[in-house]
Amino acid sequence: MQRLNKVLLTIALALGAGAVMATGNLSVSISEGEGAEAHVRVTNTVESQFEMEIRNGNNDIIYYKQIQQPLKLVLNTFDFSKLSNGQYTFFVKIDNEQNVSTLAVKNGKVKVIDQVKQVDPYFGLFNDQLNISYLNHGAGDVTLFLYDEQNNNLIHEDLLGSEFAVHHAIDLSNLKNGSYEAVLVSSNGTYEYDITLN
Numbered sequence: 001m002q003r004l005n006k007v008l009l010t011i012a013l014a015l016g017a018g019a020v021m022a023t024g025n026l027s028v029s030i031s032e033g034e035g036a037e038a039h040v041r042v043t044n045t046v047e048s049q050f051e052m053e054i055r056n057g058n059n060d061i062i063y064y065k066q067i068q069q070p071l072k073l074v075l076n077t078f079d080f081s082k083l084s085n086g087q088y089t090f091f092v093k094i095d096n097e098q099n100v101s102t103l104a105v106k107n108g109k110v111k112v113i114d115q116v117k118q119v120d121p122y123f124g125l126f127n128d129q130l131n132i133s134y135l136n137h138g139a140g141d142v143t144l145f146l147y148d149e150q151n152n153n154l155i156h157e158d159l160l161g162s163e164f165a166v167h168h169a170i171d172l173s174n175l176k177n178g179s180y181e182a183v184l185v186s187s188n189g190t191y192e193y194d195i196t197l198n
Helices: 002-021
Strands: 027-032 037-055 061-079 086-094 097-106 109-119 122-126 129-135 142-148 153-161 165-171 178-186 189-197
Touching: 027 097, 027 109, 037 109, 122 189, 129 142, 129 178, 142 165, 153 165
Parallel strands: none
Antiparallel strands: 027 037, 037 061, 037 086, 086 097, 097 109, 122 129, 129 165, 142 153, 142 178, 178 189
């Protein structure tokens, strides 16, 4: 029986890892045009609905567009000439994947400073075993916390490291029935997963 559980766990982790590894198809290219123009090319391997958003240094949304029609390619030119000098953040999101670009506008010129890709982690619960797979594009330390939702107490903490591909499993069979929350923290963000044990 224990061997069967190990085989099933291995299959579940492989499927979960495959689901995470299959992501990463979003590509965002920003090229500087004339003056304060930025040419944006967004591609995905499958037709998807895209969300695009630009925020200023105060985190105020100054542009938002959701493209309802599933597409593989979106081309846009943005004119930043009317914006104040400063840094702006340009987000492109599809499904569980996001590209974040930092732009600097100075004296009517726009420059791409940084681009970071973010992919939401995979959480799966199978036979009281929590499985996690995460592509750590930020390459910083990744930490997992497990909280009891009844009293908000931290009941488990794991430092998962800073590898690019993070895979981890926690045995929850010793926990009482109830509601719990897994929280994965990385340099790219915080991700939460609700767990109910019966």
